[in-house]
Amino acid sequence: MRTRQTEWEEQQTYVHLLFSMSDAGTMKVSLSKIGKRAESRVYALNDLFSQGPLWNLEEEAGRRQRMEWMLDHSVEPVCSHSYRSNHEGQIESMIDLLQSVPESKHIIIWHSDNAHEQVGLRFALHVLRERKTPVHTINVSQYEASYEPFLPKVYAFGQLKSEDVQGLLESAGDEFLLQEGERRRLEAEWKELAEGGGTLRLWEDGRIVTVPEDSLDERLIRIIEHLEAEKEQEQQEQEQQEQEQQEQDLEELDVKSLLDKMQEEDDMAQGENRVRRGLFFIGMSSGHGQNKAFVRAGRVVQETEKWGQLIGYSYIEYRLWTLISDGVLEFSGLPGAMYRYSVRVKK
Template sequence: MSNQAVEIQSDVHLVFSLSDAGSLKVTFSEIGKRRENLVLAFNDLFSIGPIKNLDSREGRQMRQRWFMERFADYSLNHVLNEEHQLEHMLETLAGIPETKPITIWCGDNAHDQTGLRFVLHVLKQREQPIRIANVSELFSELRPEAEVLVPPYAQGLIEKNVYREMVERCSRLKLLDASTRRQYESEWLALSGRDHTLRLWLEGEVIGCEEDRLDASILKAVTECEEMSDEDGFVKAGRVVTNVFEHINQLVGDAFINYRIWTLISDGYLGFRGLPVALHQYAIKVLPRNEDFERGVQSPKHIISVSALVKNAKGEVLLLRTHWRSDTWEMPGGNVELGEPLDEAIRREFLEETGIVIRPIGITGVYCNASKQVISVVFHAEYVSGEIQIQPEEIIEARYIRLDEHNIGQWITRPQQKSRTLDAMKAEEMVPYETWEVNPTYNLLGRLHHHS
């Protein structure tokens, strides 16, 4: 937005989504006030992701990296809407004359309310006249007779004629006093001082939560949708996301719910079929929990998985990110098929996921996930041939990364993945591994035993 546009228009309006900006511009045009009102929009989602030191370049880079690691299309959207990104918007705010009034539009949701507190923090040194147009509160004032349990929590949920009344009245809203502004500023400092990456609007305030806070709501939505499904219990992921938002009354975005769905798939709570590219291309269902196993009635059954540490000539480790564990990098690998020797399994999985042919040398560690009954075997292996060529339906990205004890947490975020990778990097000796065939005679098919 040019400084000339800021100078020409007498009032500035700030919203926290491009959709809200479009609605506001159209409504100003309908009431004949478009020319004198400048509408600015952030294209971000403040209810998710880190917000610590967000007014600094380092803080914004940390936030950007968090999004890039979890959402495959984030980089493209970031480039396409550059003028609405944090960096550019902060420059735009700084260029607004201090005498020009700013109306900040928001609703009773953690996204808008966190954004509101951030903007007031950014403007704390300025004597800017500021109004807050809270559409949830304005709805209750304009429609006190409305029979709703909860007022609309976002602008997009408000009927057009009611929203038009809000826009017509916004210039008559009271200016924020100094005490209220200081309260919002201190609330921002408290919010941004925590490490939460999910924020919800609960009982009239923004509450920082663990990322899995909405997982129970997702599982409940899948179960409800399954009851109306005639496709072997599988339901379209998009239908599940719609059900979730109908019940939680929170603004956290489709992409975040999709990310949590894939976390639940990874953790063994959900099964899926289809292509993990978009919500309309795959279906999910709740996997049965083995109560008999938990009571000790059945014989124990475990899943065996394999992975391998492979370095290039520079000593860099080959890591990848999957669609269902997009929050972390990890060593390539996968589950062992029935009757498949472990060393053959890791050769196959490595080739399928990365296009690289490897030679297993030995085992560096064995790890048990007691919750999912998974035994993970980690190999040390050597590069043989091939160039990186990923399976796009499963793998987001694969590349060689220089890892050490100090930076590993920046790449591998899950503690169980981190510990087994460190063990493999430090291993000086390998555990012997043999494959035997016993039917009926004993036949040694292969043996790995390596000393450094």
């Protein structure tokens, strides 16, 4: 017996694959705005392929190894049994869904110039290696570079504006068809990545580069040093302004009248010294007790977006705590959330 769900699935002629739930949501909204939601199904391979082992993800052992690594290299409280089950099942279910897409439907894989989405593209093509029907792939970084060459290049699908996605959907055609030779090359690259054993990947000079887990540490330290210098400069300027204001107030203050009132207790020289010391200590209490060099951990992590990589905040924060444990950094505040603690390079 035919159901409404069956009829709806038969109407869907396109399958769009993206690499985060957020990007999938953007795609659904864009499809709806141009009247193509009913004919399209949207899948999200919701992982972060720029980090973690890639070995044997089509088997339970490989997925479990990957999950254990992700949990060991994260500071977020995600160690519950339900999280483990949902995450492993998500990869497994996406493999089943992709392999079950009928040959009559068109698959479009959306990606951009970052290691996460580029690795995801290769994994998806590996899963679809037995599929006979050609696959379409759209690199939004290359599209944006040619469509708006004077704007900064996007390095992730999530940076696209909704109208850009709508424009791509309306113009997508055979120019996005992945040629057979290129398809096999990308499948082979997945095999190399999966068997290579690396756990951190960057996108450099148009290719995926596997790097050591600590390769970002020096960049993090430079960010912290730069933010420390900025903060110290701001505080010096603020202290200079406060000092200038105090000097102006001192000039305007009728010191003589104050000293006359204090004459019975002390002589003029002692009274003037007392007034000046009082003003000095008032100025000292306005900010000198603060930890000047510490900078918010959240600000440090936010600055890594300028690298043009898609690595994940959790891993960056994990590296911060590794540097703290190694004695390279020190922190002030309460661990648990990036807005609750600050870091600085240990002197």
